[in-house]
Amino acid sequence: MFRTPNVIPGAEAYDVDVTIDPAERERLLSVGPEDVAGPGEDGGPAALTFARNVFVPLTTACRYTCTYCTYYDPPGQASLLSPEEVREICREGADAGCTEALFTFGDDPDDRYDAIHDQLAEWGHDSIHSYLREACEIALDEGLLPHANPGDQTREQMAQVADVNASMGVMLETTADVDAHAGSRRKEPGQRLATIRTAGELGVPFTTGMLVGIGEDWTDRAESILAIAELHERYGHVQEVIVQPVSPNERWDREPPSLETMGRTVAMARAGLPEAISVQVPPNLARTRELLDCGVDDLGGVSPVTDDHVNPDYAWPALEELRAIADSAGVPLRERLPVYDRYVDEAWLGDPILDAIRAEDAAGERYRAVLESTGQF
Template sequence: MISAADANRYKNATGPDLYALCEQASAVRDAQWGQQVTYSPKVFLPLTNMCRDTCGYCTFVQSPDSPNANYMTPEQVLAVAKQGEAAGCTEALFSLGEKPEQRHLKAREWLEHLGYASTLDYLQSQCEQVLERTRLLPHINAGALTKSELASLKPYAASMGMMLENSSINLMKPGQAHYGCPDKTPKRRTATLEAAGELGIAFTTGLLIGIGESWEDRVESLALIRDIHQAYGHIQEVIIQNFRAKPGTAMAGCAEPDLDEMKRTLAIARLILPPEISLQAPPNLEQEYGAYLSAGINDWGGISPITRDFINPERAWPQIQSLDAACRGRGYQLFERLTIYPEFQSTEQHFLVPALQQRVHGLNQTNLLSRGLVA
């Protein structure tokens, strides 16, 4: 691992310097992860698209005044989960706005109609339904949560996640990406990461780059993630996601990070973070798969055969055959994985409650059978 001071020297790396940086990151990846690159076959369940935050780049969130603002019903959740199960998915990704009922009357009315006091109560019930009626493993992405909220959800999810996005308080200022977003304060996001560690929750986090942060902010954010993981050992993967400008948002006219910016950030992430943390980049936000592999990633994240990316609906998921070809072209093999990585699945570590432990074991056996690795 390199220090923040060393990482800051690569701020403007390009050409041969960027190539050498990526070579260094790739060597670290290969030493830890070998020639295997992974992805998680998932189904995307956008439980509600209302939120109390108003990020400057987001099109997922709908105003209560919009006819598109809604909660999925239990019947809809189960129907989509069943479709995913039939298509060979193993992950049920629950993604939702943060505590919309605390800001919007319409959200409170929806919850009352569904028979729940809060969005998180409803989320728990739907994770439980998916566990009881499908073979899928829930992964929860519900934003910034308190320790007690995380504890209440842990029995119903194999893993959870929340993007740190960035640790810079400057993004909270007027005119910046997180202005008016109470759940995006660095203090609140950091507290969630730490609470997940205290509870032994296999966790995903990451950065959203190109939203107004500096290079130094990115390095500081990655160092913060590293330090939290070293304290608790629970961060299983880090995502580096590139901002994409969307019509109708406050940041519609902002410049997007180019490919060199992504490669530079990915490589530095690989070198700052402990090598056991999986490094991921979304393949539907940039089609230069080989460039991402050369920068040190070992995972493509969740990819769905049946549901779109509701966070970036304009960006279709890639065909698995395309990713496989890109991996083989670089000398790697593409494999499916579960939402919780193997290193977090042992009974001694207590990342999984017993019922989820049994589900994970069963899915692992099924995957081995399908690959002809067990009789």
Template structure:
């Protein structure tokens, strides 16, 4: 009988800007345009250098959606020599590759052409579907319209981009809405085969946000949602939970395959009050299962060659390093 495997990756969390065109009711990440709202190149490079030295394999670039649409942001960006945040992330992706980290970008809504451009310098990319339901939390967030997000996930499939998506649990949706969300993701994967993992992320209230008084979903509700995901999604799609946001040790048995990216250096800037667990803690969470490190591009996509030629040497090198580190 094969021992169950739970995977994770080591990453550097790099929030390039906190400016965002959306105004979600649960978000504490978004800030107005102000000093310090853009992570400067020197800080990004230093963080990546140290992260690579600490054994990380992934540079996770994340930032607010369409920050250039917010008045004053472009002028702030011009101070570091750019007029478009996507030019900035492109250059930083090249720097990450030179330093030995595989770029993974979560940039919010991108067009087909923007996805195609970033595909050349990213091993994988992502966008949370969050929910197919129209919820009050997204009232002031044009980029959170379900149809807009589904179209981007579809475009990523057309471009054969190894992709991460997921749902946010507890933002006003029902269990039926979650079921529909998983079905939409399943159907997209059946068409394009590009969904490598689906995150089941629980909402956590943040002080000072419109939803600060909304309760966190109970562990039993999360367990039922994870079980539903595992039932609906194809077996080659991993179900992931963020181990710093939920009672992970009690959720592993509900159908979890992956514990996401954790960092030995950077915090979770979207949930700054919830520190990443240490690797030893992840082993405890995994229980009887084998905890195994992975890259941000899953093995089946490496085998298919779903990456640009620029990334091949580094992908091969890191995959071999991880293989040699595996027990037995």
């Protein structure tokens, strides 16, 4: 099917200048797993990486009501972790050897969530981003590097928390206009792309990704990859792209994408993204071991302490399973920080993060040990 450039829903409204080259789109649509190198092969990854994290579900309030998502709670039922709860989770994670505090969110709560806003005000905050900054400072104090995923953000919101995050992220999901995002509070791909662009403008190391199986087609997948690649080429800030299958749950009863679909999508991502960007497939949500030859080089953040609060029905694999996945590919398993090695300098990280990495304490020693294990520090 022929499509013209610049058909991404919401792109014009958010002043996102991303051009999809029809020739590049057609090239990606012809890519299969046989066209990319697997681990240990010439041109393929020399290792598989992962991070140790704790999930910190700061709030389950969300302005959106995506039909595949179990994370959000409606007004009157949404939760907000207290500072004491944040500290307890982070302390437990640091004691378990983690390096990352993954702050998960629903997108910025709208006016329907009056109880959430009242609680924030009681704690001295006028927004969820103001509170996020305090939570990130707690994580740093307890010996973890924050990685926050607060959803769509304005420049002002992201700037408020950028210096206390080692990296940040938002799932693009798709550039398509899909029914799964339908409703009066529709998630706009253009707004997602604007958030990714804002991270580039602010120099924030960034993670994004695609959600496979929510109603997009192959052309949409190719365009999503090319949109991410173009923004990275402009700013150099995308450190990894997650290729994640939508998973059946209490709100989504459709069949997940097939192994063949996932393999082709991963291969397209590897072929369409710059080499420096890692391609991640979450091992608790996909048959990662069978997708390694499609271009996977990262297994994501895995927690020895907390559940995957976004996908609570799908338990994290133990570290031994990650080692077994790497062994099956004939390459080593290497731990990484939530910020990729090439971004660990003054050009990309704020003083609170650099000071934590350089500190002469147990947390600093743990961070540096991870960096030194890759020979990059």
